Structure formats: structure tokens, C-alpha cells
Amino acid sequence: MSSTMIFVNLPVKDLEASKGFWTKLGYAFNAQFTDENGASLVISDTIYAMLLTESRFKDFTHKAIADTSTTTEVLIALSADSRAAVDELVDAALGAGGSEPRPAQDHGFMYGRAFEDLDGHTWEVFWMDPAAVQG
Incomplete structure (x- = not known):
């Protein structure tokens, strides 16, 4: 495959x-x-x-482009290797002019934050404990 x-x-x-x-x-x-x-x-x-x-x-496309200030057209999720890597990427996005649409979500075995890029596209960045996935 x-x-x-x-x-x-x-x-x-x-x-x-x-x-x-x-x-x-x-x-x-x-x-x-x-x-x-x-x-x-x-x-x-x-x-x-x-x-x-x-x-x-x-x-x-024949459809209108979503106005990301009022509409969410997609949530793009990216995995990270660690909690620190989640923070590093989101903090870099904020430093580059992005925004953070919501507070971090910490579930212990899973940690995530999100940022919006310059065009309002939402990028979810998350880490999940490998032991939680296996169990």
C-alpha cells in the first residue's frame, strides 16, 4: 500500500x-x-x-470563499511530539501575528492548543500520550 x-x-x-x-x-x-x-x-x-x-x-470552486472572521470553514489538526512542542508552535504562531481563538485544553493524556493564521484559518496542535493510545 x-x-x-x-x-x-x-x-x-x-x-x-x-x-x-x-x-x-x-x-x-x-x-x-x-x-x-x-x-x-x-x-x-x-x-x-x-x-x-x-x-x-x-x-x-463556484462557492464563495468563507469569511473566516465569522465562519469556520475547516479545523486543521496537527500532531506534535510533546506538550512542549505544542506550546512552541502555537507561541511561534502568536509571535508571527497569529491569534489564539481559545484557551489550551489539557486532559492529562492529551494536550492541545489552537492558533489562527493571518487569514483566520484554525490550526489545532495537539499531543497525546502514546501510552493512552495503546491502552
Whole structure:
């Protein structure tokens, strides 16, 4: 069985600002799939976010682009290797201009925080104790 990849397409108002935001969080872009209309954000070997200018995003849908100030179009969840890694990524997002839509959620065996990027897309970052998953 081959490894499935995911490409999340997200509309952005200012592509250069969005690229700067994600660069400050320590992520890189695949230059082969990046131009003035979009940027391929490399999250992992199998996860990518295509940050598309709103005009380019509209080429793929007949629906209106969600107004993220009043509507949640998707919650994107990313796992982290530790509680500290959750805090590190969310704190970096806040330092790069993102916002935190809610307080941290601590369930002991699972810890999570969220941030909204410059375009209001919600990214959930969580850690789960491996022993809790096995048990």
C-alpha cells in the first residue's frame, strides 16, 4: 500500500505575508510548486498546504470563499511530539501575528492548543500520550 498524501488548499489574502508567517514558524516551501498565485507549504513528507491567492482559489470552486472572521470553514489538526512542542508552535504562531481563538485544553493524556493564521484559518496542535493510545 502506498503512503497517502494530503494537500490542503487554503485561500489567502496576501500570499507574501502568509509565506512570511509560515517561515517564521520554521516551515519551508516547495519552490517547484510556488509562484505569484500560490505557495506549496511543506508541513511533512506527506502533508502540504497550498496557500492560494483568493483569485486563484476561486478557479477551483463556484462557492464563495468563507469569511473566516465569522465562519469556520475547516479545523486543521496537527500532531506534535510533546506538550512542549505544542506550546512552541502555537507561541511561534502568536509571535508571527497569529491569534489564539481559545484557551489550551489539557486532559492529562492529551494536550492541545489552537492558533489562527493571518487569514483566520484554525490550526489545532495537539499531543497525546502514546501510552493512552495503546491502552
